[in-house]
Amino acid sequence: AQRVTQPEKLLSVFKGAPVELKCNYSYSGSPELFWYVQYSRQRLQLLLRHISRESIKGFTADLNKGETSFHLKKPFAQEEDSAMYYCALGGPHGNTGKLIFGQGTTLQVKP
Amino acid sequence: NAGVTQTPKFQVLKTGQSMTLQCAQDMNHNSMYWYRQDPGMGLRLIYYSASEGTTDKGEVPNGYNVSRLNKREFSLRLESAAPSQTSVYFCASSEVSWAAYEQYFGPGTRLTVT
Numbered sequence: 001a002q003r004v005t006q007p008e009k010l011l012s013v014f015k016g017a018p019v020e021l022k023c024n025y026s027y028s029g030s031p032e033l034f035w036y037v038q039y040s041r042q043r044l045q046l047l048l049r050h051i052s053r054e055s056i057k058g059f060t061a062d063l064n065k066g067e068t069s070f071h072l073k074k075p076f077a078q079e080e081d082s083a084m085y086y087c088a089l090g091g092p093h094g095n096t097g098k099l100i101f102g103q104g105t106t107l108q109v110k111p
Numbered sequence: 112n113a114g115v116t117q118t119p120k121f122q123v124l125k126t127g128q129s130m131t132l133q134c135a136q137d138m139n140h141n142s143m144y145w146y147r148q149d150p151g152m153g154l155r156l157i158y159y160s161a162s163e164g165t166t167d168k169g170e171v172p173n174g175y176n177v178s179r180l181n182k183r184e185f186s187l188r189l190e191s192a193a194p195s196q197t198s199v200y201f202c203a204s205s206e207v208s209w210a211a212y213e214q215y216f217g218p219g220t221r222l223t224v225t
Contacts (some may be wrong), residue, residue, distance in 0.1 A: 009151065034213075043115075044154075044201065044216040086153060090212075096141045097161065097205050097212055098169070101154040 002027050004089045008104035013077050014110050021063075021072040021105050023087030033070040034088040034099065035061055044086070056082070077078075077109045113137055115217035117202050119120050123223045124192045132187040134202030142205045143185035145177060146213065147198040154201065160185055192224045193197075 001063045003026040013019055024033060035047040050063040050070060061072045070087060084106050088099040118133045136143065141162050146154040146169075158168030160179040174196060176188045185204075189196060199221050202215040 007151075026147075043218050044203075046213045049213070062125040097207060097214075098144075098156060098159060099214060100156075100170075101146075103151060 002089055002100050004087050004100050004102035006085075006087055006105045008105045009103070010108065011107045012046075012108040012110065015079055016076050018072060019072075019074045019077045019107065019109075021085050021107065023070045023072065023102060025068050025070065025087075025089045027068075027089060031063070032090040033061070034090070035059070035072050036062070036086045036088055036101075038084040038086070040083070047085070049052075067090075077107075082107055082108045082109045083107055113131065114203055115204055115215050117200075117217035117220050119220060120218065121221050122223065124165065124189075125225055126193060128192050129188065130188075131190065132202075132222075133184070134186065134217060135184045135203040135218065136202075136203060136215070138215065139182070140204035140205075140206050140215070141182070142207065144203040144205075145175075145185070145187045146201045147171065148201060148219070149172065149198050157200075172212050189222075192222075194224045196222065197224045198222060206207055 005024045033050045035042045038044045059074045086104045087102040090099045115136045140173045144159040145157040148154050157166045158177040160166045166177050178186045199219050201219050202217040205212045206216045
């Protein structure tokens with residue numbers, strides 16, 4: 001069964017510290033993985049997807065199929081990074097576009 | 112271009128009352144989705160519609176019904192609201208129906224059932 005696990009409900013760091021939000025998935029096929037972000041009073045929006053291999057707002061995420069992980073990283077956290085982050089899993093053809101979301105991690109960046 | 116819109120933004124219901132949450136998108140997307148967001152549970156898919164005229168159950172469909180009225184609109188109905196349905200409801204849409212693509216979300220409806 002498809003499943004996404006984000007083990008941390010809350011991650012609190014100081015400004016300038018490195019950040020790693022953990023995401024592990026369970027999927028027998030070839031996964032497509034995403035990170036979505038929800039800033040305060042804003043709607044949920046896509047941050048990045050693994051297939052793009054790009055860095056958005058300084059965040060990167062590498063798909064590790066051996067460890068079935070897709071951790072989100074940023075070397076130096078900023079206060080404006082404070083938000084709720086969701087890892088999401090989708091499958092390829094025939095999946096009807098559905099995504100399975102993790103429980104979410106609240107990132108709090110302290111000044 | 113408003114993207115995905117939802118009405119109402121807030122609603123309080125009494126147990127047993129019914130209501131319909133409205134969702135519309137102006138991006139000509141094929142697929143639309145309804146999620147609920149609960150603390151510690153993340154976003155859970157209630158129902159989705161891969162294309163106009165089709166709907167399918169998601170992870171937590173009990174107590175809900177949906178209607179894909181046309182390509183733009185996808186409504187969620189609570190026939191007899193229960194306190195367990197207190198949640199924030201999000202509608203989303205995506206361009207394709209056969210693969211995982213970026214989903215665009217509405218602003219959400221905060222529903223309280225007393």
